[in-house]
Amino acid sequence: MRQPQSVPPKPLLHIDGLRIAFKAGRQWREVVRGVDLSVAPGEVVGLVGESGSGKSLTALSILQVLPPEARIAGGRIVFDGTNLVGLSRKAMNKRRGRDIAMIFQDPLTALNPVIPVGRQIYDSLRTHQTIGHKAALERIQELLEMVGIRHPRERMRAYPHELSGGMRQRVMTALAISSNPKLLIADEPTTALDVTVQARVIGMLDRVRRDLGIAVLFISHNLELIAEICDRVSVMYAGKVVESSAVETVFETPRHPYTRQLLRCIPRLDGASGPMPTIPGLPPRFDSELVGCPFAPRCDEASDRCRAAEPPAWREPGHLAVCWEAA
Ligand SMILES: Nc1ncnc2c1ncn2[C@@H]1O[C@H](COP(=O)(O)OP(=O)(O)OP(=O)(O)O)[C@@H](O)[C@H]1O
Numbered sequence: 001m002r003q004p005q006s007v008p009p010k011p012l013l014h015i016d017g018l019r020i021a022f023k024a025g026r027q028w029r030e031v032v033r034g035v036d037l038s039v040a041p042g043e044v045v046g047l048v049g050e051s052g053s054g055k056s057l058t059a060l061s062i063l064q065v066l067p068p069e070a071r072i073a074g075g076r077i078v079f080d081g082t083n084l085v086g087l088s089r090k091a092m093n094k095r096r097g098r099d100i101a102m103i104f105q106d107p108l109t110a111l112n113p114v115i116p117v118g119r120q121i122y123d124s125l126r127t128h129q130t131i132g133h134k135a136a137l138e139r140i141q142e143l144l145e146m147v148g149i150r151h152p153r154e155r156m157r158a159y160p161h162e163l164s165g166g167m168r169q170r171v172m173t174a175l176a177i178s179s180n181p182k183l184l185i186a187d188e189p190t191t192a193l194d195v196t197v198q199a200r201v202i203g204m205l206d207r208v209r210r211d212l213g214i215a216v217l218f219i220s221h222n223l224e225l226i227a228e229i230c231d232r233v234s235v236m237y238a239g240k241v242v243e244s245s246a247v248e249t250v251f252e253t254p255r256h257p258y259t260r261q262l263l264r265c266i267p268r269l270d271g272a273s274g275p276m277p278t279i280p281g282l283p284p285r286f287d288s289e290l291v292g293c294p295f296a297p298r299c300d301e302a303s304d305r306c307r308a309a310e311p312p313a314w315r316e317p318g319h320l321a322v323c324w325e326a327a
Pocket residue numbers: 022031049050051052053054055056057058067069221286
């Protein structure tokens with residue numbers, strides 16, 4: 001955990017009122033319902049929330065690679081001073097992979113199975129940068145070393161299927177950062193990995209961020225991992241950010257009951273046994289109009305007004321919570 005900065009720097013990425021809808025019969029159903037999020041240069045921001053809360057769609061919309069049946073229904077995604085919403089395909093293609101890179105839960109979706117991994121990084125370097133053959137080969141070695149791959153000269157010749165899951169995750173990261181992006185989006189980069197490998201991937205991302213100053217949007221179910229590398233965190237519920245602040249603030253003084261419940265679900269490290277606690281109930285479905293606070297049916301602090309009207313945003317410098325009871 002890091003100390004919160006007193007004056008937040010100008011954001012690199014600023015998402016404002018983002019709405020994403022899916023076609024459901026004749027209607028559009030909104031599943032991301034007004035997300036605000038910002039990432040400063042070099043900052044690591046975590047995005048956490050249960051399955052279906054809209055984390056991946058938010059990430060995909062930054063790169064404009066939403067599934068074809070989805071559309072951005074409102075809001076702005078300002079990256080480095082340019083609103084990406086409505087940008088031409090050509091202009092967007094230039095930014096994707098160069099200024100903004102993404103790593104996924106399953107590296108095999110990003111790696112070409114029939115090309116040796118070194119060659120894939122080589123091609124990316126030569127595409128995105130003016131770099132000669134020899135310099136590119138040296139850069140590949142540097143990148144592989146940076147993500148913690150030993151014997152990079154031999155590893156360069158391997159095909160993706162010849163590497164372990166953790167290794168593939170590292171190669172995908174090396175490929176993603178080969179274009180010197182300003183922002184790296186990591187969507188659940190560790191869930192498919194065992195705990196030890198998870199810790200190594202987190203260590204690697206932290207090093208990448210420190211060495212290259214790349215900003216990271218780190219998406220995870222796991223608040224514990226978020227605490228390890230993030231400066232700030234935004235908590236999503238049912239398509240909205242319900243709380244955001246510096247990581248230590250969320251852990252020490254969470255304002256939203258949903259955040260408090262998530263914190264209770266972190267597995268205990270003191271060896272206490274028993275099943276891992278989960279939050280009772282399910283998030284709302286998006287097929288009917290949501291009335292009141294979407295978390296109210298599962299909230300043990302909810303009152304009548306929570307069920308009747310959407311909660312206002314409560315704010316303190318650097319801290320936001322969307323809850324009637326937060327004040
Ligand atoms: N192809 C699709 N068609 C219709 N609805 C979809 C589609 N993909 C996602 N959704 C809806 O959008 C919501 C948000 O999905 P998203 O993948 O962003 O969630 P997430 O927070 O990334 O979840 P997870 O933690 O499981 O990865 C889902 O609950 C679902 O209702």
